[in-house]
Amino acid sequence: MxxxxxxxxxxxxxxxxxxxxxxxxxxxxxxxxxxxxxxxxxxxxxxxxxxxxxxxxxxxxxxxxxxxxxxxxxxxxxAPLFSPEELADLMDARLVIEPANAFMACKHADQELTGQLQQAIEDLKAAPRGPSFAEFRAYWEADERFHRLIAESAENQFLLSAYNALGGQVQRFRFFGGLGVTDADYAIAEHTEILKAFEAGDAELARQKMIDHIEGVKQRSQHDSEVRS
Missing domain, CATH: 1.10.10.10 (Winged helix-like DNA-binding domain superfamily/Winged helix DNA-binding domain)
Structure with a gap:
């Protein structure tokens, strides 16, 4: 280094x-x-x-x-990799914070935000997904950007601080070292559903689609944890 x-x-x-x-x-x-x-x-x-x-x-x-x-x-x-129990706790915390972010961000979303979310999804689709961090880093950055755009657009400094404190994205991606990204197709589809809710201006739907996404991530992360153990 x-x-x-x-x-x-x-x-x-x-x-x-x-x-x-x-x-x-x-x-x-x-x-x-x-x-x-x-x-x-x-x-x-x-x-x-x-x-x-x-x-x-x-x-x-x-x-x-x-x-x-x-x-x-x-x-x-x-730090050790998260245990299955710690991963579950992390995702439960994200389930409190990120649907609220999606609901509030959607309420005042504009074309610029939806365009940025769309670009993050396109970058996810194009990014490599190999086993080393150098290979899946672009995917991680696009995934993080999608969630961060929503967190910042909620315009609530306390929720943003809580989101930042979780470190949820980087912790989840630790499990892809040696494996590569295992859930890209699911995550891209779920992000797309969130984007559709933003484009429709439906804040309640955006909240629900974020719940669906984090629940899916929770299940897949626990599976990856078991594979690594």
Missing amino acids: ATKSKATGGVSRQVLADHVYEALLVALMDGRLEAGTPVSIDGMARELDVSPTPVREALARLEATGMVRRMALRGYRV
Whole structure:
């Protein structure tokens, strides 16, 4: 994993932290940083040829997604993959938040939003779905973009904060490492149904279609968890 050197040459602190975050995310998603192993801030800084500060900032961001955990007096460790029970809890939390997002976002959706949702679906259709993160990353980003567009368009800062805190998308996609995306056709069809509700301006239908989608994701995620175990 290589990124900018300590002599940043004018690169901003935020840009440098983003580079480090990206390098760590790829290593976590591909399993090169294995579940349960410690992540040394100083060691990672040496490996990436940066100061400890952007590594510390990147790990704090990853902690918010549940990808790493900070242990008292012991630093960071890579979090284990979610158990079936944890996955169920995650999806139940998403079932509280995301249908509400869809309902409120649909109420003031415009052509720009529906166009962006449509583009996210088209990007899902075109994205590779292979077993490495490099292969399925474009799919993950399009999937995340679809859900984030709706979360941000709900225009409720507290729901958006709750959505961000879940880290639901990245956690689910950890199960695709070594497998590839297993549920693309289902997810694309479900996203399309949500989009149709937005295009019709039917907020209650958008809420219900989001429920259907998250319920489907819950069932498929539990299956992927069992396959990996």
